Amino acid sequence: xxxxxxxxxxxxxxxxxxxxxxxxxxxxxxxxxxxxxxxxxxxxxxxxxxxxxxxxxxxxxxxxxxxxxxxxxxxxxxxxxxxxxxxxxxxxxxxxxxxxxxxxxxxxxxxxxxxxxxxxxxxxxxxxxxxxxxxxxxxxxxxxxxxxxxxxxxxxxxxxxxxxxxxxxxxxxxxxxxxxxxxxxxxxxxxxxxxxxxxxxxxxxxxxxxxx
Amino acid sequence: xxxxxxxxxxxxxxxxxxxxxxxxxxxxxxxxxxxxxxxxxxxxxxxxxxxxxxxxxxxxxxxxxxxxxxxxxxxxxxxxxxxxxxxxxxxxxxxxxxxxxxxxxxxxxxxxxxxxxxxxxxxxxxxxxxxxxxxxxxxxxxxxxxxxxxxxxxxxxxxxxxxxxxxxxxxxxxxxxxxxxxxxxxxxxxxxxxxxxxxxxxxxxxxxxxxx
Amino acid sequence: xxxxxxxxxxxxxxxxxxxxxxxxxxxxxxxxxxxxxxxxxxxxxxxxxxxxxxxxxxxxxxxxxxxxxxxxxxxxxxxxxxxxxxxxxxxxxxxxxxxxxxxxxxxxxxxxxxxxxxxxxxxxxxxxxxxxxxxxxxxxxxxxxxxxxxxxxxxxxxxxxxxxxxxxxxxxxxxxxxxxxxxxxxxxxxxxxxxxxxxxxxxxxxxxxxxx
Amino acid sequence: xxxxxxxxxxxxxxxxxxxxxxxxxxxxxxxxxxxxxxxxxxxxxxxxxxxxxxxxxxxxxxxxxxxxxxxxxxxxxxxxxxxxxxxxxxxxxxxxxxxxxxxxxxxxxxxxxxxxxxxxxxxxxxxxxxxxxxxxxxxxxxxxxxxxxxxxxxxxxxxxxxxxxxxxxxxxxxxxxxxxxxxxxxxxxxxxxxxxxxxxxxxxxxxxxxxx
DNA sequence: GATGAATGAGAATTCATTCAT
DNA sequence: GATGAATGAATTCTCATTCAT
Numbered sequence: 021x022x023x024x025x026x027x028x029x030x031x032x033x034x035x036x037x038x039x040x041x042x043x044x045x046x047x048x049x050x051x052x053x054x055x056x057x058x059x060x061x062x063x064x065x066x067x068x069x070x071x072x073x074x075x076x077x078x079x080x081x082x083x084x085x086x087x088x089x090x091x092x093x094x095x096x097x098x099x100x101x102x103x104x105x106x107x108x109x110x111x112x113x114x115x116x117x118x119x120x121x122x123x124x125x126x127x128x129x130x131x132x133x134x135x136x137x138x139x140x141x142x143x144x145x146x147x148x149x150x151x152x153x154x155x156x157x158x159x160x161x162x163x164x165x166x167x168x169x170x171x172x173x174x175x176x177x178x179x180x181x182x183x184x185x186x187x188x189x190x191x192x193x194x195x196x197x198x199x200x201x202x203x204x205x206x207x208x209x210x211x212x213x214x215x216x217x218x219x220x221x222x223x224x225x226x227x228x229x230x231x232x
Numbered sequence: 233x234x235x236x237x238x239x240x241x242x243x244x245x246x247x248x249x250x251x252x253x254x255x256x257x258x259x260x261x262x263x264x265x266x267x268x269x270x271x272x273x274x275x276x277x278x279x280x281x282x283x284x285x286x287x288x289x290x291x292x293x294x295x296x297x298x299x300x301x302x303x304x305x306x307x308x309x310x311x312x313x314x315x316x317x318x319x320x321x322x323x324x325x326x327x328x329x330x331x332x333x334x335x336x337x338x339x340x341x342x343x344x345x346x347x348x349x350x351x352x353x354x355x356x357x358x359x360x361x362x363x364x365x366x367x368x369x370x371x372x373x374x375x376x377x378x379x380x381x382x383x384x385x386x387x388x389x390x391x392x393x394x395x396x397x398x399x400x401x402x403x404x405x406x407x408x409x410x411x412x413x414x415x416x417x418x419x420x421x422x423x424x425x426x427x428x429x430x431x432x433x434x435x436x437x438x439x440x441x442x443x444x
Numbered sequence: 445x446x447x448x449x450x451x452x453x454x455x456x457x458x459x460x461x462x463x464x465x466x467x468x469x470x471x472x473x474x475x476x477x478x479x480x481x482x483x484x485x486x487x488x489x490x491x492x493x494x495x496x497x498x499x500x501x502x503x504x505x506x507x508x509x510x511x512x513x514x515x516x517x518x519x520x521x522x523x524x525x526x527x528x529x530x531x532x533x534x535x536x537x538x539x540x541x542x543x544x545x546x547x548x549x550x551x552x553x554x555x556x557x558x559x560x561x562x563x564x565x566x567x568x569x570x571x572x573x574x575x576x577x578x579x580x581x582x583x584x585x586x587x588x589x590x591x592x593x594x595x596x597x598x599x600x601x602x603x604x605x606x607x608x609x610x611x612x613x614x615x616x617x618x619x620x621x622x623x624x625x626x627x628x629x630x631x632x633x634x635x636x637x638x639x640x641x642x643x644x645x646x647x648x649x650x651x652x653x654x655x656x
Numbered sequence: 657x658x659x660x661x662x663x664x665x666x667x668x669x670x671x672x673x674x675x676x677x678x679x680x681x682x683x684x685x686x687x688x689x690x691x692x693x694x695x696x697x698x699x700x701x702x703x704x705x706x707x708x709x710x711x712x713x714x715x716x717x718x719x720x721x722x723x724x725x726x727x728x729x730x731x732x733x734x735x736x737x738x739x740x741x742x743x744x745x746x747x748x749x750x751x752x753x754x755x756x757x758x759x760x761x762x763x764x765x766x767x768x769x770x771x772x773x774x775x776x777x778x779x780x781x782x783x784x785x786x787x788x789x790x791x792x793x794x795x796x797x798x799x800x801x802x803x804x805x806x807x808x809x810x811x812x813x814x815x816x817x818x819x820x821x822x823x824x825x826x827x828x829x830x831x832x833x834x835x836x837x838x839x840x841x842x843x844x845x846x847x848x849x850x851x852x853x854x855x856x857x858x859x860x861x862x863x864x865x866x867x868x
Numbered sequence: 869g870a871t872g873a874a875t876g877a878g879a880a881t882t883c884a885t886t887c888a889t
Numbered sequence: 890g891a892t893g894a895a896t897g898a899a900t901t902c903t904c905a906t907t908c909a910t
Binding site for chain 2: 903904905906907908
């Protein structure tokens with residue numbers, strides 16, 4: 021009956037020196053869910069599939085989250101927290117606006133490149149949340165935008181950023197450039213670029229586009 | 233229009249002075265499908281919902297397409313054909329590379345802004361195709377990239393486009409900027425930008441970023 | 445795979461004498477659902493089971509209702525409407541209060557005995573409704589109670605019904621007697637009582653209990 | 657109230673000062689299970705919910721019972737034992753049949769009113785038992801009926817209870833009246849009745865209905 | 869072309885129960 | 890006794906698709 025299961029099959033270790041093997045599924049659940057959702061999108065991702073990859077029955081996954089939507093929310097939240105931490109780091113550098121903006125672009129880009137799947141989900145799947153979760157996640161996005169916007173406005177006031185283009189357009193242009201960097205490494209074949217190659221690229225290009 | 237279900241349908245015109253109704257239905261199917269898929273994504277869009285909006289029963293939709301995937305493919309194909317037509321128009325102008333690139337950006341942006349939903353689906357839902365349809369749609373995207381790439385390379389050779397950044401990065405940067413313009417008008421409140429405002433913006437910014 | 449559809453396949457049945465066999469499932473669905481829910485209770489009744497008895501796949505049942513709860517509501521609603529019609533009939537007789545009450549008891553009892561399953565569900569499963577449906581169903585019950593109550597009060601005022609017991613107790617006692625009649629025929633073995641035997645019984649007993 | 661509960665069951669506690677904690681948990685399990693099952697019904701009651709209210713994890717509950725069905729059985733059994741004790745008390749009074757019957761009604765009613773939830777479960781959820789447990793619980797119900805029946809028959813023979821109605825109908829009428837008293841206090845608003853008000857009511861009404 | 873009942877597969881979720889720790 | 894992860898089966902509901910009429 022059942023499909024093997026026999027988790028107690030061990031027989032080798034007599035006492036029990038490692039009491040793991042249980043808990044860390046939580047990480048595994050997040051990891052697999054992120055991988056599948058990034059590839060197929062939230063709606064096309066089935067709990068079954070996540071369970072298969074984690075190696076548990078689908079019902080068991082509900083020990084780790086209460087609903088598929090909550091799982092998505094957690095993924096989004098983690099991403100937000102990490103991106104938020106990056107903002108805080110840049111703040112501490114107390115750079116002048118334009119430099120802060122470029123530093124923010126650089127660090128965000130690095131994070132996006134190192135967390136392509138998370139980043140993709142963040143920009144793509146928020147719409148599947150509902151109610152409070154949707155409200156909150158949208159607020160995260162807005163906060164990110166507000167922040168870039170205020171750096172840009174400050175740069176314009178300081179004269180380091182061009183003023184012949186409306187700050188809202190500059191902001192969206194910049195956000196777009198950052199968001200899109202997650203697609204840059206995609207096409208394999210041909211020599212790969214390093215993360216630094218890519219980030220240097222965006223920073224340079226966006227910098228030249230925005231400077232006054 | 234709204235509800236009702238075409239009450240004028242039966243009995244009156246014997247021959248066929250209204251071949252248009254058929255056409256209209258067909259257009260209506262595409263239109264509603266685009267609206268819903270842009271909003272919710274392909275996977276979360278149900279045929280039922282499209283049928284409701286069109287005002288037909290679910291089963292009847294299969295007179296207009298053979299499968300949901302084919303419907304998606306048709307949407308994508310239409311978009312591709314229109315974007316392709318734009319490329320052809322730009323070609324006919326026989327401009328020097330950099331100018332051709334900027335003109336291409338401008339016209340693509342206009343199209344993206346006027347067809348936000350289509351554009352969104354194009355960049356977002358291709359992954360849900362399978363087999364031949366997937367292969368073909370991917371090829372469309374690659375062709376678009378190749379074309380921009382060749383303009384950029386030509387511009388670099390002509391000295392009008394910067395050469396201190398790898399052409400592949402310049403290409404992706406440019407594509408990203410175009411793709412992202414579909415999000416620019418989003419936030420309502422505050423004065424709206426016209427399509428021209430926005431296109432002038434991208435062209436200016438990308439131009440300044442790429443010029444040598 | 446794709447294509448096909450073969451719309452010209454028809455050819456076999458020329459006229460088609462019997463066009464039934466399809467629609468009347470609706471009655472069948474209600475009937476089987478009532479039987480099972482009366483026996484096991486709403487919560488322990490599975491859609492699967494209903495489908496099995498109706499002879500369709502479970503998914504197909506959703507052509508007949510939108511949710512299990514709606515199915516329950518429909519059963520309850522039908523019962524309510526029938527019981528309501530009985531009240532109206534009694535009203536038309538324009539009897540003095542006590543006689544009206546007894547007539548109401550008699551006719552309700554007949555209905556309860558002839559619709560034991562429905563009646564049982566009505567008194568037992570309302571609690572599984574939610575929101576608006578719950579509110580409405582509760583209101584039905586309250587209306588039934590209010591009506592009996594007003595007949596009893598009128599009887600008290602007319603002197604035909606005892607006044608040494610609070611009318612609310614008389615009302616509940618009467619409702620209880622009616623509700624419980626659905627259990628009277630239960631135990632088989634021994635000679636069965638006819639519906640008339642049983643109704644004569646309740647009317648007589650409740651009448652003697654209430655008369656002044 | 658209370659009564660029995662068989663506190664002397666297990667081997668007289670040896671030492672252990674806070675053996676009560678255990679007892680309390682056990683009581684708490686019964687108490688919460690009764691509350692939830694009375695409200696939602698057995699089938700709609702989840703072990704999870706009981707555990708939540710008790711303040712233990714789901715799995716831990718299985719120290720207190722072997723299965724959900726056994727839990728139900730225990731609830732039913734407790735009720736039966738208490739009702740049985742009431743019968744015994746009435747027996748000891750050695751009253752003439754009709755008086756014994758009324759006394760039985762009175763005391764049963766008091767118990768039902770003071771144990772509404774238990775009583776409700778008793779009359780409502782027995783059907784969810786299976787096999788031996790079902791057989792036994794049904795026997796309890798039948799014994800209760802048999803007893804009332806024999807009092808009624810004796811009353812008829814003694815001439816104190818009416819003989820113009822078949823004793824089986826009188827029995828069911830009486831049982832119904834007792835069973836239903838658990839619903840009498842329901843509707844709040846307006847002045848509440850005391851337990852005595854209510855019991856006096858049933859006894860009076862049933863008495864008048866049955867007397868010869 | 870349109871209808872609408874039916875299919876069959878699969879979705880998310882719940883749940884009683886077990887068991888090693 | 891208690892924990893909590895896991896099971897395995899079942900449950901409600903959804904959906905793309907078919908097809909006789």
